[in-house]
Amino acid sequence: MHDFPFAWNGLDIDLYSTEEQVMWRGLIVLIGLVISQLALAESTEIVELKEEYERPKGIPFPADNPYSEAKLKLGKTLYFDPRLSESGTQSCATCHNPSFSWGDGMGLGVGHQHQQLGRKSPTILNLAWDEIYMWDGRKATLEEQALGPMESAAEMNLDLKQLPTMLGAIPGYVELFKQAFPEQTDPISTKNVAKAIATFERTVVSGEAPFDRWIKGDENALSEDEKVGFIVFNTKGNCASCHSGWTFSDSSFHDIGLPSEDIGRGKFLPKMEKMQFAFKTVGLRNIDLRAPYMHDGSLVTLEDVINHYNSGFVKRPSLSDEIEPLNLTKTEKKQLVAFLKTLTSQDEPVSMPVLPR
Numbered sequence: 001m002h003d004f005p006f007a008w009n010g011l012d013i014d015l016y017s018t019e020e021q022v023m024w025r026g027l028i029v030l031i032g033l034v035i036s037q038l039a040l041a042e043s044t045e046i047v048e049l050k051e052e053y054e055r056p057k058g059i060p061f062p063a064d065n066p067y068s069e070a071k072l073k074l075g076k077t078l079y080f081d082p083r084l085s086e087s088g089t090q091s092c093a094t095c096h097n098p099s100f101s102w103g104d105g106m107g108l109g110v111g112h113q114h115q116q117l118g119r120k121s122p123t124i125l126n127l128a129w130d131e132i133y134m135w136d137g138r139k140a141t142l143e144e145q146a147l148g149p150m151e152s153a154a155e156m157n158l159d160l161k162q163l164p165t166m167l168g169a170i171p172g173y174v175e176l177f178k179q180a181f182p183e184q185t186d187p188i189s190t191k192n193v194a195k196a197i198a199t200f201e202r203t204v205v206s207g208e209a210p211f212d213r214w215i216k217g218d219e220n221a222l223s224e225d226e227k228v229g230f231i232v233f234n235t236k237g238n239c240a241s242c243h244s245g246w247t248f249s250d251s252s253f254h255d256i257g258l259p260s261e262d263i264g265r266g267k268f269l270p271k272m273e274k275m276q277f278a279f280k281t282v283g284l285r286n287i288d289l290r291a292p293y294m295h296d297g298s299l300v301t302l303e304d305v306i307n308h309y310n311s312g313f314v315k316r317p318s319l320s321d322e323i324e325p326l327n328l329t330k331t332e333k334k335q336l337v338a339f340l341k342t343l344t345s346q347d348e349p350v351s352m353p354v355l356p357r
């Protein structure tokens, strides 16, 4: 019994004499081993969790609308051009403004002749990775989406049939279209307007944030509270069940219990109970720059958002099964907010294009 094979806490095992002591010693070693294995298991869990949030290497472009620099230039110019609206005052950037993290900083959008829209202008950040568009999912691609607001009487109120003629009368645009679609003899079309704008939108990507530096291995990039906030986000807070992946969106629809009358996705899927009052999960990158929150702009701060998920939601048959009282402590709420703020990147200011004449 005395030739126990290893030392404990630097003490030689031989210091212990009785059989009983050696037995206790063995037990302590065993418990120590179990605890260290558990700690190890937890840290591999965090490593695996972190892998789910790694940034992608490049931007995905669809095969039927591949990237080109010329198309991007044309798309960006069109995006910032207010001549694409009937009043000559509204561009896409009016409501999806880089200064407000590509939203408009307001609770509800404001459209043609200052009419208030029914929903908040969402950000266009990181949409290249989304699979369906609009709060209610009524558009399948960015190309399909792009012409909608120009045509909408409530938004840019433009007669799309006039658009090619209008653009064709601007020599600078004739040149930009030629460069963007060199294989076509008559490239100025609404279809190509949509393709160019969609190409530009796909390049609107949030830059590297402190969170990304931590994911890549820089332990000093986040504070302890921010790291715990990430764990709460993935465990007790249950946020990651919908806000998943590096953009923090599952590109799906859920009723999260906002008291708004708007049935969202339910309009298109009237028979599906869980789609009533369901809206698209929005990504959370740069979220600190985009208050107020939700499709109705009803939650003013990130603290309000956390309180909503903790216990403030409306219970109704359509409420997502993933939404339940969270019983978060005051500290956990603070840690969650601290974590959300680590998703903000310090992006280069966006330069406005000189509009062609």
Ligand code: HEC
Pocket: 079, 090, 091, 092, 093, 094, 095, 096, 109, 110, 111, 112, 117, 119, 120, 121, 122, 123, 124, 127, 132, 133, 134, 135, 136, 142, 145, 146, 147, 149, 150, 154, 155, 156, 197, 280
């Ligand atoms: C008057 C404000 C306004 C203008 C101008 C406007 N939008 Fe929007 N945009 C909105 C609102 C509001 C929504 C959400 C509407 C909804 O989901 O019902 C939206 C939704 C979107 C979405 C969907 C985002 C997502 O996460 O699914 C995209 C993409 C978009 N707009 C791009 C554009 C482009 C491109 C233009 C210019 C051609 C444009 N918008 C002009 C207000 C505007």
Ligand code: HEC
Pocket: 233, 237, 238, 239, 240, 241, 242, 243, 253, 254, 255, 256, 258, 278, 279, 280, 281, 282, 283, 284, 287, 290, 292, 293, 294, 295, 296, 305, 306, 309, 320, 322, 323, 336
């Ligand atoms: C059941 C799925 C689900 C869960 C769980 C969930 N979310 Fe959401 N989240 C959504 C959807 C859907 C929206 C958009 C809802 C709307 O506007 O009607 C949203 C919106 C948000 C917004 C506002 C984004 C914006 O641009 O307006 C924030 C912030 C947010 N969630 C954070 C969280 C946090 C933090 C948690 C965990 C405590 C969480 N979410 C849990 C689905 C979910």
